[in-house]
Amino acid sequence: MSQLTYRTAGESHGPALISLIEGMPSGVTIDATFVDAELHRRQGGYGRGARQRIESDRATFLSGLRHGETIGSPIAVQIANADSRLDDNEKTPPVFRPRPGHADLAGSIKWLTTDCRATLERASARETAARTAAGAIAQCLLRAFGIECFGFVRGALAATSSVAPTHATLSQLRIARDASEVYCPDVAASTAIVQSIHQAKIDKDTVGGVCEVHVFGVIPGLGSCASSDLRLDARLAGAVMGIQAFKSVEIGLGHEVARRTGSQVHDAIHFDGARTGESHLGFVRPTNNAGGLEGGMTNGMPIVVRGAMKPISTLLRALPSVDLRTHEPTQSQYERSDISAIGAASVVMQSVVAFEVARALREKFGGDSLGEMRANYEAFLTAARALGAPR
Ligand code: EPS
Numbered sequence: 001m002s003q004l005t006y007r008t009a010g011e012s013h014g015p016a017l018i019s020l021i022e023g024m025p026s027g028v029t030i031d032a033t034f035v036d037a038e039l040h041r042r043q044g045g046y047g048r049g050a051r052q053r054i055e056s057d058r059a060t061f062l063s064g065l066r067h068g069e070t071i072g073s074p075i076a077v078q079i080a081n082a083d084s085r086l087d088d089n090e091k092t093p094p095v096f097r098p099r100p101g102h103a104d105l106a107g108s109i110k111w112l113t114t115d116c117r118a119t120l121e122r123a124s125a126r127e128t129a130a131r132t133a134a135g136a137i138a139q140c141l142l143r144a145f146g147i148e149c150f151g152f153v154r155g156a157l158a159a160t161s162s163v164a165p166t167h168a169t170l171s172q173l174r175i176a177r178d179a180s181e182v183y184c185p186d187v188a189a190s191t192a193i194v195q196s197i198h199q200a201k202i203d204k205d206t207v208g209g210v211c212e213v214h215v216f217g218v219i220p221g222l223g224s225c226a227s228s229d230l231r232l233d234a235r236l237a238g239a240v241m242g243i244q245a246f247k248s249v250e251i252g253l254g255h256e257v258a259r260r261t262g263s264q265v266h267d268a269i270h271f272d273g274a275r276t277g278e279s280h281l282g283f284v285r286p287t288n289n290a291g292g293l294e295g296g297m298t299n300g301m302p303i304v305v306r307g308a309m310k311p312i313s314t315l316l317r318a319l320p321s322v323d324l325r326t327h328e329p330t331q332s333q334y335e336r337s338d339i340s341a342i343g344a345a346s347v348v349m350q351s352v353v354a355f356e357v358a359r360a361l362r363e364k365f366g367g368d369s370l371g372e373m374r375a376n377y378e379a380f381l382t383a384a385r386a387l388g389a390p391r
Helices: 032-043 104-110 117-123 125-143 170-179 187-202 232-241 254-259 342-365 370-386
Strands: 005-009 016-022 075-080 148-156 209-216 246-251 303-309 320-322 329-331
Touching: 005 125, 016 125, 032 125, 032 342, 075 125, 104 117, 125 148, 125 342, 148 170, 148 187, 148 342, 209 342, 232 246, 232 303, 232 342, 246 254, 303 342, 342 370
Parallel strands: none
Antiparallel strands: 005 016, 016 075, 148 209, 209 303, 246 303, 320 329
């Protein structure tokens, strides 16, 4: 079974979140410490609300592992909610005044109720803990193929970092990112983002931002131009847009491609026979405007994806709304929330991007065990390197 999929279940204030991952080959070492570290990172970042002082997310593996290695069966992961109170009507009352920007209004109409509670419980970004667990597990598979993912905060409001991640600077960047309160590996931009979030708190407002993920070590040929649903760029965009509050996705240059001519966009192709051991197999591209994807397939350059998150839709100062029971004008209901979750969003984005790359890797190299998958991978690389080589 080489189709890698996952599904999550769970409400924000239900007993637990669940992630069910299918299609992992056997023999992959799951670094549970890394999974928990990613869950911990997702809980952090300047601007988070009181909920994160209640929760301390940890992954409990209910199936699919033996002695810390995958066995080829579905992997069920549980993350317990400490703030579990879904059936307590006093602590978790109905919500009749929908928050502009949240799923409240659309969901209440969809499910034919004037109470937005059920909608908001599932729509809540608390669910991203389960996606982070799935993404961290996918990253354990990617590591076995030398693939590394790096997600960070590119900017928020007026602040933008000009940092240009490379494979060679990855460890330094990780240190810089993890030292930043908003997961931005650029001290000046990080300070400015923290300041903006601080100001938003004073103003009873909220802040979104831009996250970026780079994936290093991906060989050419993942994804496919054969069908639109197989294009890896389309899948990455879908995965990123599937994160709560994300409103746009860019790959490589993104929107900037529309402001340049072809000669300023397309990455020249050179060949360096001394570098065939690198992920690009010697096909060196001096620029990476394509973000590692051409024709919906990886081209051996790092994958670069950016996503913009809107500001959190629960504001301390409330916004104009309507009471769903009477249709009278009112103010949106306040629910405890974050001022900004942009740092957390960068962890989630890294996770969902990693999962899509792992899914594409499974599709191309199949196999039921890691050994079989790796043998297929090596055979492909040997054949690819032989293409066009002088005989
Ligand atoms: C969220 C509202 C807040 C956030 C939550 C997302 O939850 P609560 O109402 O319990 O304070 O903290 O995010 C998380 C709990 C999390 O772990 O990321 C929302 O409405 O989307």
